[in-house]
Amino acid sequence: MEIIQKLFANELIVSILLSLLPLVFIIAYALVVLYTEMKVAAHIQDRVAYMRTGWHGLLQPIADMLKLLQKEDIIPDKADKLLFRLAPIIAFVGTYAAYAVLPFSSIYIGSNINLGAFFLVAVGSLVVVGILMAGWASNNKWSLFGGVRSAAQMISYEIPTAIAIIIVVMITGSLNLQDVTKFQDGGIGNWVVFGGPSPWLQKLMLMPFTIITFFILFVSSIAEVNRTPFDLPEAESELVQGFNTEYSGMRFAMFYLSEYANLFTVSAVGIALFLGGWSSPFGTFMSGPVWGIFWFVAKAYIFVLVQIWVRWTLPRLRVDQLMYVSWKVLTPWLFVCLLSVGLILVL
């Protein structure tokens, strides 16, 4: 008993344990979202998906995980072996580091740094490095094209994402996502997507721009996680699987996990910036630290569901359309929003 007390007195051990919570959450969430995605996809396409493992195939994600654990790990002879081994680590580290600044509740945030949003943009780029590394190291034509395309796409859409974050930072005056969320606390009307808690005239003027910004952030966050309609890096019909063609077994699972964890990250960032994060939409009703976790996860999960819905509804874009959307539509519109919001705030 004393040993346990001593352990919990140690600041380092406590913070390591606290940092492990998001990891547990990612694994649980990945199982749920894998199941949801397959079921939603199936019902959109008028199929039933998993039915045999457990009730309505509920055990299928666990079966998949066990299967991946037993798969042989193949490293091609011609691959760059060091980079090939390093790539999944870098991709996952970039993904997991982002969870450090997500405010799950008013009392829980992994690392309460005052640079939160900037940190997010920075570690988000680490995923690009991992994917590019995987594509290059495989020494496979599909992988190389997939990796390079993926990098081009992710860096193109990083600009709109970052500018959308900047617009929110201008309104809230903080880079810390916890402070950004606290700024929006107190009901649906205070959310940044509806102009934040400003005087009503300012709010009314801000609203069109914040809604456009939110929509653009949503579009570019789908592109950031390489999902349909922006899934060119993994275009199955032309690039086999893109950057992870040569990966198998657990290494592939790591890429897969990092992709789904990223899906949650972009959703969580979207709701923390625009939709009030952990704050309850009904003001003081159903609010508090525990309800905070509920609202945060529920909002993010709805966001994830919309992304799944979009994935199975829209066809894939062409490469030139992809670049067109990012550079010639989203970026100019965001500059318009940036200047307008700036002008409204000082007037």
Next chain:
Amino acid sequence: MLTEFGKAFIFLLLGVIFVVLGLFGAWIFRPHRPYPEKNATYECGEEPVGSAWIRLNVRFYVIALVFLIFDVEVAVLFPWALVYRQFGLFGFLEMAVFLVILFVGYAYVWIKGDLDWDKPKPEISVIKRTIVTAIGMDSKHVFVDDDEMVE
């Protein structure tokens, strides 16, 4: 004394440890039976032709350069946005000047066509061609690509 950045560093370390442990766990369970054919590069079942480390389309580099310019600009905008409310109109004008200069570069890149990717040539449908031939118009003037028209 653990700072908040130290906690962020713990997250980075945990990411590495999780992947390494996961791979080690799989290493215990999985079979190890490699042979040359299995370890060959995948190329749709054919024997791979040459190395994949080839030269890439130069457009990727152009996109990377344009990204670099915008990313630096974003990095400059972050601290500005943070203290924006304290600066007031002065801050707005200051950044407007900066953005206008950036916009000149953006317009240059746009006009030069570096933001365009290769487009597939639009195919002229048989029906359209027949109609045009029937009414005796010179098809050359009707079906010019947008890009060709500039030249």
